[in-house]
Amino acid sequence: MRVFIIKSVNLLIVAGILALYCINVHKVGEEKKAIAEKTDKKEVVSDSGNNIYFADDGIYEGSGDGFGGEIKVRLTVKDNKLEKVEILSAENETKDYLESAKKILDDVIDKQLVDVDTVSGATLSSNGIISAMKDAIKNGKKKSNDSAF
Template sequence: MHRFWIKTCNLILVVALLFGYQAVVQSRAQKETIAELEYELQQKTVSGQPEEADGADSLYADGTYTGEAQGYGGTVAVELTVENGKITDLTITSAEKEDTAYLDAASAVIDSILEQQSTDVDTVSGATFSSNGILHAAEDALRKAEKNHA
């Protein structure tokens, strides 16, 4: 009889741990979805953002600009450099709460942004939220680089 109660208590403990873990995972997924929706709402209220840079006809002023956005685990900050109207460098300057594995995978979007001269690039499969954090932070920096930015 004593073994029965020990096994029953262990079973209850395991079930409680599983439900607790599921609640944490679900909460994190909801926060990520909320962050994405808030960003989309913010984008709708901000004037349209130019996607391309063309030397003298570029809408971007030369300089170094910072941007921030929500990633998978928290805020992602970037530094973006514009030279001769083109994006020449994009560096992640801060992503303290970001999962390293996701951030490393998502960093591939940096090469795509530099190559395409646009933030209209595909995210990295398996690291979508981290990719979006980098992309949205780059868009934030580009808004600051606009020549007509007030």
């Protein structure tokens, strides 16, 4: 009986800690999203550390260094969510590496995260795409989105 009581108390403590953590994470994420919506800041880190919140819908472009040189990307944002990621140019990238690295684009959209896992065998090209997306988020100029939607 004593073991049962000890295990029950431990279970309640763990459940309480988990509940408090979830409540706090949710509050922090909502506060940061509200800040993004009230300011001109285009990206705010959320509860998981890498979620993307945009203050403005639109099209953002950025660049990063991949295996063969500069990679340029375009991010399309609608309803404060990343809707589409396109590679605009990667002229000096090895075609096979770039094609493998493009697999991360679906992960970025699905997870709404920029820091996704790189593709094994195409790490430098993957890092170039990730770097270009971060550049678009932080420094990219908002383009007209009239034709995008």
